[in-house]
Amino acid sequence: MPPPQDQFYAGLGQAVRIGTELLASLIVGGGLGWVIDAYLLGSTPWGLVVGLILGVAAGVRNAYRAAQRWQNSSDKPGQR
Amino acid sequence: MEESPLHPFELHNYFPINLGGLDISINKAVLIMWVVVALVAVLMVRAGSARKLVPGKLQILAEMLVDFIRGIILDTMGEGGMKFFPLIATLFLFILFCNLIGLIPGSYTVTSQIVVTAVFATVVYGLSLVMGFVLHGVKFLGILVPPGTPGWLLPLMxxxxxxxxxxRPISLAVRLFANMTAGHVILGVLFGLAISGGLVIGWLPFAFTIAMNGLEVGIAFIQAYIFTVLTCVYLGDAFHLHGHDEHAH
Structure with missing residues (x-):
């Protein structure tokens, strides 16, 4: 059992988390683009390209937000 | 004699039950889930029934777990998040015990089935959406606009x-499923090597399976912890809606 609210375990959690977050955003972005291509507009391959780019951006945005949240929570050591 | 390392993930029905075209057969995963539910319930009820001022071992364990979960909720959602304590504690304990029980040789890791983790993720994310729309109405769509975005960036943002x-729900489901599956595949491969290597060299991969099992115990904790933290974060986002910083937590 990790000691409650240990900084190390909290940091480890954040670190392990971000990798999957990047991948999931990429999959969702690419998937949406592909669906738009294949079923809605027939605009192959542009939907996939734009979707993948947006997916990368979303993944980076998620990582950025996680870092921001981490910074906020470690700013207030007294209230942990 | 060669066995696929994916063999342990196969499920076979013990009691085939068919309810109006719906397959609700009892298999190993279902049995293990029942065991986990019984284990968690018995542990927490027995630990909670004593309520001594000087706690016994069981009570200390339960108090540590409850305090740990309470700390996660207060850290991510603040005081207002405590009304989700029953849901979040149940999720954490269920996932943790599923992960840990799966490490006992011969049992089954329920969380290595993406169905299970996907249902958890869907419920959590669905709840955060429902709660967001109930609390904030149409304004909840503002979650798609990060605060401080200039108007001309909106079509991109x-x-x-x-x-x-x-x-979010996809990464929540895939992370737990992939970590559990990957760990057990590695264990399976190493154990296959140990058996086919015989006594001459087989002790080496066998020693690695023991080390890997120890690592997997750590991963079981960390994955249950991450799932819980992210549940709190997603619920908290719907709860506060951009108000995360001004809200005392």
């Missing part, structure tokens, strides 16, 4: 935020 929102 809204799709990006939409994708990052849709990625």
């Amino acid at each position: 809204v799709p990006i935020e939409l994708i990052s929102q849709l990625a």
